Amino acid sequence: MKKVVLSRILQAIPTLWVIATVTFFMTRYAPGGPFDSEKAIPQEIKVKLESHFGLDRPLAEQYLLYLKNLLQGDLGPSFKYPGWEVSELIATAFPISLTLGALSLVIALLIGLPVGIIAALRKNSWLDYLPMSLSMAGICLPTFVLGPLLIYVFSTQLSLLPPLGWYGPADWVLPSFTLGLFYAAYIARLTRAGMLEALQQDYVRTAIAKGASSFRVVTKHALRGGLLPVITYLGPAFAGLISGSFVIESVFFIPGLGKFFVTAAFNRDYTMVLGTVLFYASLIILLNLLVDLLQAWLDPKARQL
Amino acid sequence: MSLENSSSLGKDAWLRLKANRMAMLSLWVLVAMAVLSVVGPVLSPYSYDEQNLDRVFHGPCNEHLFGTDNLGRDLFTRATYGGRISLAVGLLATIVSLIIGVTYGMTAGYAGSKTDAWMMRSVDVLYSLPFTIFVILLMVLFGRNFLLLFLAIGAVEWLTMARITRAQTINLKKTEFIEAARALGYSHWRILFRHLLPNLVGPIIVYATLTVPSVMLLEAVLSFLGLGVQAPLSSWGSLIKEGADKMDAAPWLLFFPGIFFCMTLFALNFLGDGLRDALDPKSSKE
Amino acid sequence: MQTRTLKYNLGKITAIISTFLGLFSFLGCSQPTNVETALDTKVLHFGLGAEPQHLDPHLATSVAAHNILSALLEGLVSEDPKSLKPRPGVAERWEISEDGKTYIFYLRKNAQWSNGDPLTAHDFVYSFRRILNPGLGAQYASMLHPLQNAKAYNHGEMTWEQAKVGATAVNDHILKLSLEYPIPYFLELLNHYSWFPVHRPTIEKYGAFEKIGTPWTKPGNFVGNGPFKFIDHQINSVIEVGANDRYWDASVVQLKGIRFYPIEAVDTEERAYRSGFLHLTQSVSADRIEFLKEKYPKELHFEPYLGTYFYRFNLRSPPFDDLRVRKAFSLAIDRQRLVDKVLKGGQTPATTFTPPGTGGFVPKPQFYYDPAEARELLNSYLTEKSLDSLPPIELTYNTSDGHKKVAEALHGMWKEVLGVEIRLLNMEWKVFLSTISKGEFSLARAGWIGDYVDPHTFLQMWRTGEGLNMTGWSNQSYDQALRKAESTKSAMERHKSFQSCEDLLAKECPIIPLYFYVHLTLRHPTVQGWHPTLLDHHPYKYVYLEKEVATP
DSSP: OHHHHHHHHHHHHHHHHHHHHHHHHHHHHSSOOTTOOTTOOOHHHHHHHHHHTTTTSOHHHHHHHHHHHHHTTOOOBOSSSTTOBHHHHHHHHHHHHHHHHHHHHHHHHHHHHHHHHHHHHTTTSHHHHHHHHHHHHHHHSOHHHHHHHHHIIIIIITOOSOSSOOSSGGGGHHHHHHHHHHHHHHHHHHHHHHHHHHHHSHHHHHHHHTTOOHHHIIIIIIHHHHHHHHHHHHHHHHHHHHHSTHHHHHHTTOOOHHHHHHHHHHTTOHHHHHHHHHHHHHHHHHHHHHHHHHHHHHOGGGGGO | OOOOOHHHHHHHHHHHHHHOHHHHHHHHHHHHHHHHHHHHHHHSSSOTTOOOTTSTTOOSOSSOSSOBOTTOOBHHHHHHHHHHHHHHHHHHHHHHHHHHHHHHHHHHHHHOHHHHHHHHHHHHHHHTSOHHHHHHHHHHHHOOOHHHHHHHHHHHHHHHHHHHHHHHHHHHHTSHHHHHHHHTTOOHHHIIIIIIHHHHHHHHHHHHHHHHHHHHHHHHHHHHTTOSSOTTOOOHHHHHHHHHHTTTTOTHHHHHHHHHHHHHHHHHHHHHHHHHHHHOTTSSOO | OHHHHHHHHHHHHHHHHHHHHHHHHHHHHTOOOHHHHHHHHOEEEEEOSSOOSOOSTTTOOSHHHHHHHHHHOOOSEEEOTTTOOEEESSEEEEEEOTTSOEEEEEEOTTOBOTTSOBOOHHHHHHHHHHHHOTTTOOGGGGGGTTBTTHHHHHTTSSOHHHHTOSEEEEETTEEEEEBSSOOTTHHHHTTSGGGOOOOHHHHHHTTTTTOSSOGGGSTTTOOOOSSEEEEEEETTTEEEEEEOTTSTTGGGOOOSEEEEEOOOOHHHHHHHHHTTSOSBOSOOOGGGHHHHHHHOTTTEEEEEEEEEEEEEEOTTSTTTTSHHHHHHHHHTOOHHHIIIIIIOSOOEEOSSSSOTTBTTBOOOOOOOOOHHHHHHHHHHHHHHTTOSSOOOOEEEEESOHHHHHHHHHHHHHHHHHHOOOOEEEEEOHHHHHHHHHTTOOSEEEEEEEOSSSSTHHHHGGGSTTOTTTOSOOOOHHHHHHHHHHHHOOOHHHHHHHHHHHHHHHHHHOSEEEEEEEEEEEEBOTTEESOOOOTTOOOOGGGOEEOOOOOOO
């Protein structure tokens, strides 16, 4: 176990370095810069701005300087929001995306797991087809359609919930529900498939033949097997939730990290882009590690890997 | 997985597929969508960018089967034309991811030991990239280019394909069939492409069918961010985005492209499930 | 046995669903909207439309920044909420010399900063020095160039001591400004945030005299002299200001606070308004006008706005280096149709570059629609060059649904009249600016909002070498006419010169004016004291929230 963790961490360092380098040069070679402005500023002023932020130095020098700061934990200042540090902005935005992601995942599990389990147990009945078809709808309907629809119904028409923002707990409901439904669909399908496969396994059939109660069989044996694909999915799903949340954050006007990233990319806020990418990558590496550990614990076969 | 002569395997699978009603229905739906996308714009008296500023936001009527949009353009033409774009992107991106993934996975699985380890290590590393982020970054930085669009999307999806292919290749490698080919002195390339590949077709097709919908969704998200195809072209994704914001005033703008999009995705998913069942009878259905 | 499992699971599900519904209803019952609670809290909820880049008045350039800075700071003069005519601000009165080149401002003795420090004439001199300091690289430093020698100092040709820039503090409460040439609209100029004072000790504490990107503009650090003080700033979420009781006119201010929401997506902003979350939106989508006119007739406002929407040609490369092609493209546009059918916001077709009536100037309409002439001109060009058709032309615009609509409409018009099919190319803002300023375009979308109500703000763009020109057009007579207008006080003379400028623009056609802006906004009836103005300036000190009394 310890060896795995250690080797993963060691593996992470060159990975992050590669990501940092690729992103750095990608953003610099792209057209447009952070100080191309509205009033088409005269060249001298633009040069002045760039020198304030060290953008007039040769690229290699900037790159090395950036790496040096990175090792000291300094992600640099944001170009788009002067006076604010990238780490400061990530520190305010990330908890929001995290909460949103976590809430959505909870909702997804609360809806998806039972639906998938029942569908598997009542295979080929209406309890199987109906929820599975609905969940398919959840997968096929983009969140930027479901979101405005829910806002229109619950906020504009019924005044039950706020239409946007992230100022209080009431604001959490619609966005996490929208995102949660989407993932619930996937989870339902995975659970059903996993459970069905587990139910076919010899050791489960043996248990049933031996007279174990169906309920006991379900919870003890099949469920474990059924949860496995869900857990494998959870890691990337959670990472995907957090890094893919920008659609939801856009529709619901939530100041999460996804929104900051997209804005930074559009505005050539180099430091912010780099900071966010590195942050996400580190997060995903960590999550993958946790998921693998969890998997190994759950599935005895996988432990040998 | 048995390695019978491919044609009888194919026939068996096809029979199983035919028996699956949902899958067959989905297949027909997909065919219908494809035909509609190709034929629709041709049949329509309007072109997809033809504006009629006097007929803005008209609902479905005699002259306009699906209604008109904010510039008086015929929605039926735009929705079917959008199908061309969305389906093309879906197909092309999937093919890109297929080509990269299958080649990579086969090579890794076949080569084994150190090469395999290195190649899969890299995949693991790449897996940790927040890929959607990179796609967005690419599109934002380097502009809207149809080629770049499906290259970028395709590049997101190839990893899992590589893993699946590699796993299957490893299984196949151990069989007598392949060992016999080696003993006969066939070159590696020949073995890879004439012996291994045909037997990988099953899982490849399944996975490809299931990749297309997620590619199409990714394209829709890119359209939402303004990174999709350029105006006046439109894909289902961009049509849906425009429609979503006007759903209280002009619901048909959302409804028709939305139905096309959802039905296609539905069909692809069901078909993929059906193919998986047909090609590997041990899983689920009894 | 299976039945028990099923019942168990069904029971689980029912429990979960009921919890959700219960949660919903619980949260649902306690949700009065922002607009409703505001009648008690007296907080204005304002749709800002974008996150301001700078809250430093010497570095700011956007409308969003203006909306916030006009709450936090006040200049020498303030504005009448209806006419925008100058009213006493920090200065309680002023004297203007005969030749219009010297202004003496008498500052009020009770003017103070939000932290209690007295506000003096020295603060203004310091502030002017800061924005003109070449080391700062302020983009709007040119607004202060009317001051004597300010331009020389700003361009680094003289030091501050050498330049003796025309701003002196006679004593703590008397400020003397000397101008290079008389400017009839000078007092209105002073309402621009580039002229606002900054708090010296704060600037010096953060080393911000010449440095960009210091945290002096953050809520805990910012010190201002306006009717409101800076309370909170959560990026991409909300900016909050609260009533400043140290403001000299605090007794007039009725709002207790303002919350600014930087919502960029216009559809999201509209949803927010319709759900009672906002009192005001920054804009309205053209597509929604019909719908909103019907559902919210009293809340949808069309307000004249001093701005021109136009396209720039690039005269440096074919085919737009030829006057005939440029004119053909301009004549092929039915501006009335564009305004009536596409924009539908009550905009006016632009037959000149300067909006008519600006500062009393009414230019002769000279840009018009004539498809026959357009075709003729194009054909003559094609014949002369022995071409069958034009080389492919790209129309560049910055990503936005509104710009897309206009671009698509024009695409249709040029196809219809000239048989030319142009390619539309949208790119997001930063790339767009970079591309245009590098001259890598054929035809590009543009817009200009006046900084002050005088034709000069529009016509000065086309001077040779002017940074904002970007078309590659240069005309000596134009430059001359502009210089003439700048050197005289006589309104008649100035208007004559401006008319010459307009004539030259029409003759040479380096740009295609399309329409004059109308500010479209949704405004809740409980917002009072808010009047439509040409510059979209709304002094918050006169705004209050009250249920509308039904008029008999």
